[in-house]
Amino acid sequence: MRVLYFTIVPLMDDSNGGNMCCRNHVRRLSQDPDIELFVLWAGEPAHVAGTAAFLAEIGVPFETVAFEEGDAHPRDGSPAALAEYAEVRAYHHPWELRALNQHHVQEAADRMIAAQGIDCVVADYLQSALFVDLGRRDVRTALVTLNREDSFYRDLISLGLTPHPPEAAEISHRRLVAFERATYARVGKVIAIGPPDMPTGEVRSPPAYITPYFDPRPEPWRHSGTRNCLFVGNIGHYPNRLAANWLTRELAPRLHGIAPDIRITIVGATPDQIPPEDRHPNLECLGIADAATVEALMRTADLMLCPVENDYGVKFKAVQALSYGIPLLASRQTMCGFPHLRNLPVIDLDRPEEAAAVIRHLLSVPETLKAVQQRQTAHQAAFIASQSDVWSRTLREIPA
Numbered sequence: 449m450r451v452l453y454f455t456i457v458p459l460m461d462d463s464n465g466g467n468m469c470c471r472n473h474v475r476r477l478s479q480d481p482d483i484e485l486f487v488l489w490a491g492e493p494a495h496v497a498g499t500a501a502f503l504a505e506i507g508v509p510f511e512t513v514a515f516e517e518g519d520a521h522p523r524d525g526s527p528a529a530l531a532e533y534a535e536v537r538a539y540h541h542p543w544e545l546r547a548l549n550q551h552h553v554q555e556a557a558d559r560m561i562a563a564q565g566i567d568c569v570v571a572d573y574l575q576s577a578l579f580v581d582l583g584r585r586d587v588r589t590a591l592v593t594l595n596r597e598d599s600f601y602r603d604l605i606s607l608g609l610t611p612h613p614p615e616a617a618e619i620s621h622r623r624l625v626a627f628e629r630a631t632y633a634r635v636g637k638v639i640a641i642g643p644p645d646m647p648t649g650e651v652r653s654p655p656a657y658i659t660p661y662f663d664p665r666p667e668p669w670r671h672s673g674t675r676n677c678l679f680v681g682n683i684g685h686y687p688n689r690l691a692a693n694w695l696t697r698e699l700a701p702r703l704h705g706i707a708p709d710i711r712i713t714i715v716g717a718t719p720d721q722i723p724p725e726d727r728h729p730n731l732e733c734l735g736i737a738d739a740a741t742v743e744a745l746m747r748t749a750d751l752m753l754c755p756v757e758n759d760y761g762v763k764f765k766a767v768q769a770l771s772y773g774i775p776l777l778a779s780r781q782t783m784c785g786f787p788h789l790r791n792l793p794v795i796d797l798d799r800p801e802e803a804a805a806v807i808r809h810l811l812s813v814p815e816t817l818k819a820v821q822q823r824q825t826a827h828q829a830a831f832i833a834s835q836s837d838v839w840s841r842t843l844r845e846i847p848a
Contacts, residue, residue: 449840450565452587453477454488454557454580455572456543460498462739464685465764469594469641470572471502472660472767477570478508482840486564490553490579491515509564513556520548539616541601541624547578554580561587568843571635574628583634588846591635592658595761596645598625603758607686636846642785644759656842659786660762661832662771669747669774671818675710675811678749678774680742680765681756682716691755692717696726698800699755699807704730707808713749715742746772750811754778755795755803761785770828775821777807788831792824 457470478485487510489499496512503510522533536544557580560566568588571577574597582589601624604610605617612620632638633650640646640657647655679695681688692714700712711730718735719727734741746752752769754776762785769776770786779795793810795803810817 449482449843450484450486450567451477451843452486452488452557452560452564452566452569453572454490454569454576456489456491456576456579457573458491458495458499459489459502460495464682465761466573466594468764468767469660469762472662473572473592474503474506474508476660476835477839478506480837480839482837483843486510486560486566488513488557488560490550490556493517511556511560513553515546515550516552520545523549539612539619539623541620541627542597543575543578544623544627547575550579557581568636568846570639570843574631577631577635578627582631582636588843588848589636590639590843590846591631591637592639592641593645593647594641598628599758600760603686609686637842639842641762642759643787644784645761653845653847656845658835658838658842659788659831660764660767661828661835662767664829664832665772667747669772669821671750671814671821672748673814674748674750675707676745676749677710677712677751677753677777677807677811678715678745679712679753679755680715680745680768682736683721687756687758687760688716690757692722693726694755694757694797694800695753696722696728696731698797699803700726700728700731702801702804703807704728706804707811710807710811712753713745715745743772746774749774750817751807752776752778753795754782755797756782757797759784770824773821773825773828775810775817776824777803777810789824789827792820792827 455470457466459471462468477483485508487503487508490513493514496514500512522529566587570590571582572592574593582591601621605621610617629649632647637653638647638651638655641660643657681691683689683692695712703710711732713732715734715737717733719733752774754763754766756763756779759781763782766778766782779797783794793806
């Protein structure tokens with residue numbers, strides 16, 4: 449099967465979960481024995497060189513297309529085109545304004561589909577569908593959705609994190625919902641990365657999910673009795689901010705009360721980003737750390753915490769933790785993204801005192817911690833063994 453992978457997500461580094469997810473999809477598609485992969489990437493000019501370097505490293509045929517600058521204008525001078533443009537300017541949802549008049553991206557896709565005899569187009573990330581036509585019927589099409597974009601955007605609006613005033617934001621959200629539903633109805637198959645994100649509305653074929661994984665690290669976690677719990681997440685991303693708030697306000701004081709020698713290390717927040725009243729003696733905030741520091745912590749900390757309160761997509765620091773084999777203690781919402789991990793302890797965010805007690809027990813009884821880690825590792829190994837051709841199997845289900 450000859451597959452064209454397309455995305456607008458930057459692929460030059462692993463600086464955030466979206467980048468990590470899409471880079472991982474490229475790797476997995478390229479490794480599927482029944483797929484011959486081609487890649488088309490479109491994005492900001494500043495990201496071209498880094499993305500090209502990554503794709504060259506993977507070793508797949510690719511083309512990068514830079515967005516044209518300053519090209520947002522009506523498609524023509526007709527009243528309908530002028531009204532459409534005015535609506536987008538006033539109520540645009542994420543990436544919609546950037547997608548205006550970027551016709552050269554679709555032209556590049558058409559060229560690659562014809563030149564390479566493409567059987568299936570896989571677009572990664574909902575907003576990539578603003579740039580290429582996924583309703584076409586000359587090839588199979590699939591859209592990989594990284595989370596429930598309408599719900600995520602609703603959260604951003606409630607937190608005042610969009611460029612729109614409240615009334616315009618509501619209209620923008622309704623337009624995003626309409627775009628998301630229409631795209632799901634047109635594309636051949638919707639592929640989520642976690643079960644909670646499977647669409648429930650009109651679709652052309654039954655949706656699927658493919659859970660991301662990273663290969664096991666050659667130097668994995670070893671129990672060292674550091675009595676250190678690790679959380680990794682840049683608090684500039686609001687779900688990480690909420691998770692850090694829970695750690696500092698709810699868990700840290702309760703854990704300090706019953707096990708004052710157990711530390712919580714937060715990577716992604718500096719001490720001055722934590723309110724004074726939430727700076728407890730058992731907290732260590734390292735700010736933004738480099739990859740080597742994070743890797744060292746994942747090999748030596750006793751426990752990885754992931755108390756994220758939404759169940760959108762998959763939490764990629766949890767994916768990374770699983771590749772190191774560090775025991776993962778995550779919220780129920782986080783674990784929804786890993787249905788193959790069964791019979792493991794989870795965090796109830798509404799019961800921080802119970803979470804503190806579980807952490808104290810795990811870190812005070814090494815045999816229990818090691819048993820949890822061994823069960824987690826066995827589940828993950830069995831899951832990875834089942835995934836070698838999951839992409840080609842899923843893409844073959846798309847109706848012609």
